[in-house]
Each structure stands twice: as structure tokens, then as C-alpha cells.
Amino acid sequence: MATSKEFKEYVAEKLGPMGEISIRPMMGEFLLYFNGKLFGGIYDGRVLIKVASTNEKFGLQKEIPYAGAKPMLRLADLENFLFAREIVLATCEGLPDKKK
Numbered sequence: 001m002a003t004s005k006e007f008k009e010y011v012a013e014k015l016g017p018m019g020e021i022s023i024r025p026m027m028g029e030f031l032l033y034f035n036g037k038l039f040g041g042i043y044d045g046r047v048l049i050k051v052a053s054t055n056e057k058f059g060l061q062k063e064i065p066y067a068g069a070k071p072m073l074r075l076a077d078l079e080n081f082l083f084a085r086e087i088v089l090a091t092c093e094g095l096p097d098k099k100k
Contacts, residue, residue, distance in 0.1 A: 002028035003042045011042055014078040018085055029065075037098065039091045040072065041065060048072035049087065052094030058087055 008023060008030050015021045020035040023042070030042040032049075040049035043065040049055065051062070051073055060073035078084055 003030060003045050007045050008042055011047055011078065014081065015084065015088070017081060018088065034088055034092050037092050037095060039088060039095060040075070047075040047078065049075050049091050050095060052091050054090045054094030055087055058090070060087070 011030075011032075012021070012023055015032075018034065020033075022033045022036075024031045024033065026041070029044075031038060032040040032042065032047070038050075040047065042048075046063065046065075048063060048065050049060075049072060051071065055073060058073075060075065062071040063074050064070075065072055075084060075087060
């Protein structure tokens with residue numbers, strides 16, 4: 001089941017105040033970037049972020065985005081902007097920089 005454009009717009013509205021958030025389509029779903037760093041995606045109407053040592057402290061539920069993929073963490077509470085922002089920033093801090 002692909003994510004609806006309405007849900008993608010909802011996520012964009014909730015995370016947009018962070019600044020450098022971009023959402024790119026990928027095979028019926030969407031990838032999430034912060035300052036150009038891929039930190040997660042929108043899969044089947046769920047916001048999932050990559051697992052990093054810096055976001056373990058939040059106790060988020062692990063879920064599989066699609067068959068054969070590594071587990072990711074579900075960011076379920078988008079209404080609490082400050083909490084969501086803290087999680088995204090912590091996640092990006094723990095992810096490696098892009099290879100040049």
C-alpha cells in the first residue's frame with residue numbers, strides 16, 4: 001500500500017518548521033532528508049527513521065518498512081513538534097556523513 005499524497009503533505013507540514021527538510025518520492029513512498037542527509041522515510045502511512053546510537057534513548061518502536069528491509073524506528077507523534085525535532089536532530093547526529 002503506497003503512502004497517500006495527503007499524508008506526505010501532513011508530514012511536510014509538521015516537520016517543515018525545522019527548516020531544511022526535503023521529501024523525495026521513491027517507488028510509491030517518500031524519503032526524508034534533513035540538511036541533505038537521509039534520515040528516514042514515509043512507508044505505508046508511517047514515518048520511520050533510521051536506527052542510530054543517538055536515538056535509542058527515545059524508546060521508539062522498531063518496524064520493518066518493507067519486506068527484506070532493516071528495522072527502522074517509528075516516529076508516531078508528529079503533533080509534538082519539539083519532541084519530533086529532537087528525535088530527527090539526534091538521528092542525524094548519529095548517522096555518518098555522505099560519502100564524497
